Structures are given as C-alpha cells and as structure tokens.
Amino acid sequence: xxxxxxxxxxxxxxxxxxxxxxxxxxxxxxxxxxxxxxxxxxxxxxxxxxxxxxxxxxxxxxxxxxxxxxxxxxxxxxxxxxxxxxxxxxxxxxxxxxxxxxxxxxxxxxxxxxxxxxxxxxxxxxxxxxxxxxxxxxxxxxxxxxxxxxxxxxxxxxxxxxxxxxxxxxxxxxxxxxxxxxxxxxxxxxxxxxxxxxxxxxxxxxxxxxxxxxxxxxxxxxxxxxxxxxxxxxxxxxxxxxxxxxxxxxxxxxxxxxxxxxxxxxxxxxxxxxxxxxxxxxxxxxxxxxxxxxxxxxxxxxxxxxxxxxxxxxxxxxxxxxxxxxxxxxxxxxxxxxxxxxxxxxxxxxxxxxxxxxxxxxxxxxxxxxxxxxxxxxxxxx
Ligand SMILES: *Cc1c(COP(=O)(O)O)cnc(C)c1O
Numbered sequence: 001x002x003x004x005x006x007x008x009x010x011x012x013x014x015x016x017x018x019x020x021x022x023x024x025x026x027x028x029x030x031x032x033x034x035x036x037x038x039x040x041x042x043x044x045x046x047x048x049x050x051x052x053x054x055x056x057x058x059x060x061x062x063x064x065x066x067x068x069x070x071x072x073x074x075x076x077x078x079x080x081x082x083x084x085x086x087x088x089x090x091x092x093x094x095x096x097x098x099x100x101x102x103x104x105x106x107x108x109x110x111x112x113x114x115x116x117x118x119x120x121x122x123x124x125x126x127x128x129x130x131x132x133x134x135x136x137x138x139x140x141x142x143x144x145x146x147x148x149x150x151x152x153x154x155x156x157x158x159x160x161x162x163x164x165x166x167x168x169x170x171x172x173x174x175x176x177x178x179x180x181x182x183x184x185x186x187x188x189x190x191x192x193x194x195x196x197x198x199x200x201x202x203x204x205x206x207x208x209x210x211x212x213x214x215x216x217x218x219x220x221x222x223x224x225x226x227x228x229x230x231x232x233x234x235x236x237x238x239x240x241x242x243x244x245x246x247x248x249x250x251x252x253x254x255x256x257x258x259x260x261x262x263x264x265x266x267x268x269x270x271x272x273x274x275x276x277x278x279x280x281x282x283x284x285x286x287x288x289x290x291x292x293x294x295x296x297x298x299x300x301x302x303x304x305x306x307x308x309x310x311x312x313x314x315x316x317x318x319x320x321x322x323x324x325x326x327x328x329x330x331x332x333x334x335x336x337x338x339x340x341x342x343x344x345x346x347x348x349x350x351x352x353x354x355x356x357x358x359x360x361x362x363x364x365x366x367x368x369x370x371x372x373x374x375x376x377x378x379x380x381x382x
Pocket of ligand 1: 044046047065067088185187188189223224225226264265266267268
C-alpha cells in the first residue's frame with residue numbers, strides 16, 4: 001500500500017475502506033452465485049454495518065442476514081427489501097421479534113422450541129403468521145478456531161438433530177408459525193471446501209428423512225463461513241466464491257426442483273476491503289525486543305485479542321530495512337497486541353502502520369473501552 005497525502009491527513013486510528021475492491025468482490029459474488037438460478041446471496045450485517053458499505057452491497061442485489069432487531073432496522077434503512085431479510089440468533093428478545101414481525105421480513109431463523117413458542121404468541125398478537133426456518137446443528141466440524149465453530153453439538157447454536165422430529169411435531173399446533181426452511185451455519189473462516197461438501201451430504205440426509213415424512217420445504221439456508229487469505233491480502237484480495245458456490249451446486253440435492261438455496265456471507269464480502277490505519281506513538285526498547293506502540297488498540301480492532309487472529313501489518317512510511325517488533329496498542333491489557341515478532345521496516349514515531357484485512361468484524365466490534373474514541377471511517381475511490 002502506498003503512502004499518500006490523503007492517508008497522511010487521516011485522523012488516526014481509523015478504518016479506510018476500498019470501495020472499488022468492494023465493488024469487484026460483489027460483482028464476483030453476483031456472477032458466481034448467478035450461475036445457479038435457485039441461489040440467493042445475503043450479506044451478514046454483523047461483519048460490517050457501516051451504512052456506506054451497506055448501500056453499495058445492496059446495489060448488487062444481495063439480501064441481508066441480521067442477528068439483532070437493530071440490524072433488521074439498519075437493513076431496512078439502507079434499502080434492503082423486507083422480503084430479502086433473514087433474522088437469526090439464539091436470544092431474540094420480544095422487542096426484537098416484534099420489530100422483525102412489523103417489518104414483515106422473509107424469515108426468522110429459529111434456534112429452539114421456547115423461542116418458536118414466543119414468536120408464535122407475538123405473531124398472534126399482531127395477527128400475523130411468522131415464516132420460520134429451523135436452525136439445525138448438523139454436528140459438522142468446521143475445522144476452524146474453536147471460538148468461531150458453531151455447528152458441533154457441544155455449542156449453544158441450533159436445534160440438535162435428535163430433537164428435530166419432536167420440534168416438527170410441536171410446530172403443527174402453532175397457528176401463527178409457517179415453517180418454510182432449514183438453516184445451517186457451522187462456523188467462520190472456513191477455507192476447506194471439503195467442510196462445505198460434508199455439510200451438503202448431511203443436509204441431503206436430513207432432507208431424505210423429511211421426505212419420508214412427506215415434508216418438502218421451500219428453502220434451505222446454508223449460512224456463511226467462507227474464509228479469506230489473511231496472509232496474502234494483496235495476492236488474493238477476492239475470496240474463492242467460484243469454488244464455494246460450485247461446491248453446493250455439485251453436492252447439494254434439492255428436495256424438489258424449485259427449492260431455493262440461500263447463503264449468508266459476511267467476512268468474505270468485506271474483510272479485504274477495509275484496513276485499520278494507525279500512527280506510531282512510541283518505539284520502546286525492551287530487554288530482548290522492541291515494541292511498536294500504536295495509537296490503535298484492541299478497542300478499535302478486537303480480533304487479535306479475542307481470537308488470536310492474524311492480520312498482516314505494514315509500515316508504509318519507512319523505506320529502511322526490516323526489523324522485528326512486537327506491535328501493541330495503548331490499552332492496559334496484555335492481550336492488547338496486534339502481532340509478535342512482526343517484520344516491519346525500521347519504525348519511528350509518527351510512521352503510518354496499516355493493519356490489513358480488517359473490514360470484517362473490525363469496526364462493528366469496536367468499543368469505547370478506556371473511554372477511548374470510536375475509530376472513524378473513511379472511503380477510498382468514491
Ligand atoms: C456470523 C454469521 C454469518 C456470517 O458468517 P461469515 O463467516 O462472516 O461469513 C452468517 N450467518 C449467521 C447466522 C451468522 O451468525
């Protein structure tokens with residue numbers, strides 16, 4: 001990345017978004033999903049809810065995937081059609097459910113019977129029928145970091161397969177519920193297409209079981225989870241959407257010819273389109289190492305502290321030879337560290353440091369811990 005006058009003038013720390021790259025990524029999503037007429041891509045708003053990005057994403061025809069009532073509201077405000085909005089989450093409050101009922105969204109992705117009973121009651125109050133999909137925990141291991149694995153039986157997500165028949169039996173008594181699909185989301189940052197293949201085979205089995213019971217549902221939602229290459233943000237700026245959609249096209253067997261197939265991509269759409277820009281406050285000599293202390297901290301970008309996530313870090317101010325540094329933030333927590341033993345060009349106070357691939361789960365996870373300011377956001381290319 002080049003140091004420009006524009007970058008030098010930014011108030012740091014801040015997020016800088018590359019809108020032309022976002023558009024190229026979205027064009028690719030549109031083309032690769034568009035090969036299969038039954039496929040519908042939604043964007044998972046929790047990855048990045050910045051309204052400027054949402055409006056661009058909307059332009060390419062993606063629906064929205066929401067995990068809170070406020071995300072449903074944000075999706076509507078940013079122009080996502082109500083009938084393209086899905087809403088998931090293990091803990092939907094009454095107020096959030098009412099918001100989504102009022103907006104008449106496409107589908108609630110439901111994670112337990114108690115939740116479905118509450119939705120039924122609230123829908124009755126509004127004289128509406130809520131369309132729901134059952135989020136199934138298919139017990140498929142995503143082979144990713146255990147904090148972002150969601151589809152195995154030891155975590156809180158979804159309805160267990162062994163409980164499915166009982167849930168289906170109870171649904172028939174709920175008059176304000178219409179079951180329209182099944183939902184799966186097994187984890188995030190998945191780069192092994194074999195994992196998605198396993199998911200397809202499991203879903204085929206479940207559908208055969210339902211078929212025997214005479215149940216054919218209008219849609220299947222496979223969730224998100226496609227990973228990106230955090231190591232090579234410049235060589236591989238666009239995720240492998242071709243392989244992703246093709247894997248489902250090859251291995252998923254629809255229960256009926258017009259069964260619709262939905263996806264909820266978050267990270268893979270926005271991660272490479274955002275960088276965290278920061279300035280070096282101090283270079284501190286430790287006993288056996290040097291620390292680069294940034295004006296950005298874990299409150300601005302939580303992923304390294306929360307998931308030990310790797311982000312490529314670059315000093316775009318220096319032309320000097322490389323040295324090794326621990327790159328840390330100013331916050332009073334040992335986990336406030338963006339990378340250990342990072343090779344950076346020799347670094348001095350005032351240099352601009354870029355933390356790459358921070359467009360997903362960056363700005364949305366920012367907090368005011370230590371009463372710091374929230375990072376600002378700026379846009380390149382528009
Ligand atoms: C977080 C989430 C997504 C998006 O996941 P990515 O790994 O960012 O693609 C999709 N669906 C649900 C239900 C989620 O919770």
